[in-house]
Ligand code: SF4
Ligand code: SF4
């Protein structure tokens with residue numbers, strides 16, 4: 001229960017007296033404040049568990065076998081245990097972003113002061129839709145962003161504590177906690193990215209950001225090379241600053257892997273993106289990098305060992321990944337550089353200015369000593385001779401690649417199968433470790449890797465308010481069939497080709513396509529017959545038929561933010577502390593769908609779960625079944641009754657839209673069909689529905705060979721039937737005994753579950 | 765599966781698939797079940813056994829055993845090309861979600877299935893779907909026909925090193941179902 005003092009505190013933080021919008025029902029919501037919304041969501045989209053492990057080993061009562069109806073010594077059952085682990089994963093993911101945000105905000109406050117203003121340019125007035133909607137605060141300064149992170153951190157403590165032995169005992173309540181912390185993940189990401197944009201002057205209020213070179217082949221090996229790895233650009237921007245100050249920007253190559261690469265190109269278009277996470281180990285082992293500056297998240301934990309093997313040196317720069325190294329911020333720079341150059345020592349340097357100076361000074365001395373030997377096909381053939389085709393490598397490959405036969409063929413001089421393995425390799429290094437013959441599998445990859453230069457568009461940050469104004473109506477009416485967001489890592493199962501193909505399919509079909517993180521990189525790694533990448537072929541606006549690189553992992557908040565802005569700018573709904581109303585709007589009226597095809601980390605779990613709470617369904621790749629939990633409906637059996645907000649009456653729509661909230665598919669074909677279906681919303685006008693069904697039917701027929709089984713569920717009246725398929729669909733509906741369904745004007749969940757939000761709140 | 769004596773302290777799990785190396789008992793399990801179901805994944809389109817694709821063996825099994833087919837992923841298209849109309853095109857997660865429910869009417873509306881035969885999935889996804897059924901569907905048994913051991917199934921083939929052994933087993937099942 002919220003007390004008077006607590007309320008006063010909240011009002012102070014959000015400056016309740018500022019009257020930019022009325023304050024909604026849930027300013028700075030506590031763990032259980034949105035519990036009823038979650039329960040309503042999960043009544044339709046029930047948690048589906050695929051336990052990854054039958055046991056619990058979290059305390060010394062156990063291990064406990066939770067198979068089937070067994071309970072742990074503490075009384076927990078298998079469903080609650082799965083939900084508990086999911087909650088923990090979401091906490092890890094959210095804390096990675098909140099930790100990043102806290103660090104970057106403090107760092108920038110040191111530089112610019114607490115009152116440094118948030119100004120995202122003349123095209124972005126709704127600067128932080130997540131913070132506005134969740135907290136009720138309109139952040140004006142870096143200090144305000146810190147307030148948001150302080151609130152998120154407090155909530156995190158409550159939620160992590162609920163995973164202790166003998167706390168929560170109900171799966172839906174755990175899920176509600178996972179949803180809560182994941183909503184706050186988007187708040188944290190937003191705070192981090194907005195701080196970066198203003199603090200580092202990253203591009204904002206512009207769509208046409210520069211196109212930069214990408215790929216290990218794009219790195220100029222004749223220069224000294226600094227590689228930045230991770231997600232936090234504090235140190236990499238200092239490196240660029242130092243190079244600029246010393247007039248060395250053209251003399252030293254700065255390249256990056258994973259999100260720090262994306263961030264660094266937002267700071268300097270001279271920086272290069274080596275590639276996504278899956279190329280980290282491959283690139284490290286080429287030894288091309290003379291100095292590696294690591295920051296946080298998704299950095300190989302054996303980075304220093306790997307670097308030592310090829311004569312690279314590491315500067316760890318984050319308190320979250322100290323890697324057992326000596327901290328030398330207080331030691332004289334020249335002394336530190338000397339030890340790095342002479343003895344190959346790695347160091348922890350938490351002072352970023354110092355780290356940058358050391359990195360540059362060291363790289364200038366190390367580069368001339370670099371012994372880079374990349375192998376060619378002849379050498380690869382020779383090295384593969386010792387392969388005994390024992391299968392040990394392929395048995396440990398998480399992407400199930402047929403390595404054994406591929407390597408045998410390399411020994412015979414046939415590289416095709418191995419090349420295809422490399423294209424799909426997620427870079428874990430397990431194969432080489434498992435090989436009893438010590439075949440240097442990663443070295444062999446050098447012979448088949450393409451040394452081409454690819455292109456990536458620089459991440460542009462928030463979607464502009466003007467763009468939202470333009471696409472708001474067509475999106476809500478359905479005439480732009482949807483926004484499809486490709487997020488997260490790109491690893492599984494077929495990486496580049498598959499993702500690029502899906503992306504282009506939806507851009508061609510005039511969906512709005514947005515990307516972040518490693519997914520945003522890999523689609524630039526495929527060229528058409530004329531040598532053009534998707535970024536060069538499709539315009540960068542947030543509009544039908546365009547492809548937008550939003551930015552890094554933390555830029556994911558701008559995708560949920562864009563959905564919120566549609567409710568706000570187009571539909572005039574107030575955001576302020578109004579989460580339920582906004583989420584309800586997005587779920588029922590905004591045809592958006594997330595795709596995390598190669599998702600790997602805990603961050604992906606919280607990003608996706610945060611989208612789910614806001615009513616955005618997410619399609620996941622096959623290995624994501626290892627996340628253990630999905631949110632599914634059963635389209636034929638479930639109750640699809642919603643409120644008609646205008647008529648104020650319950651309507652049994654019989655329409656499963658969106659059908660699921662978190663869903664795994666196995667093949668790209670099924671993914672495309674599913675994405676098209678997940679963009680269908682109850683709010684679609686007949687014209688909009690025709691367009692959406694046209695894509696769904698067309699894709700289904702092409703990829704699955706027939707009309708969809710569930711088509712009758714998505715045709716409300718004759719007017720929904722796409723012109724092009726009219727005859728065929730009519731006949732099909734007749735065979736299936738289809739009957740027209742009730743139409744409604746303003747679909748909403750409000751009024752169908754206990755909430756303080758009045759029905760009128762959804763109408764503007 | 766062998767269990768340690770002191771179950772709680774050093775356990776790794778208590779329920780694992782029976783490894784089935786011979787066709788006969790497998791065919792018998794299928795024949796004895798009242799309402800079997802074949803759930804077919806996309807790897808049936810890429811596994812080649814001599815001249816035939818795995819999906820062709822699956823079709824044989826379905827025909828001789830009169831077993832309904834659930835065509836997951838994009839397998840429906842190939843089934844149609846081969847002249848077979850699957851009973852349903854639920855994807856693997858959807859069919860698993862339905863199978864969990866003992867009251868579900870099954871793909872032919874005759875009641876939920878008592879034996880579900882999985883074939884042609886990525887092992888990670890396949891074993892996860894089987895995990896759901898292992899934990900939440902005590903009313904049915906599961907079987908896998910891929911050449912890999914699936915610990916979460918009730919009955920699984922072993923890891924076959926040679927495709928000939930696998931092929932012989934599949935042919936044995938077809939024979940046994942006749
Ligand atoms: S937390 Fe519960 S289920 Fe887990 S080991 Fe302890 S007693 Fe067993
Ligand atoms: S490094 Fe690549 S090929 Fe080797 S096991 Fe990992 S994913 Fe498979």
Ligand code: SF4
Nearest residue numbers: 387388390391393435
């Ligand atoms: S583990 Fe080594 S020897 Fe065995 S198949 Fe793979 S590369 Fe060949």
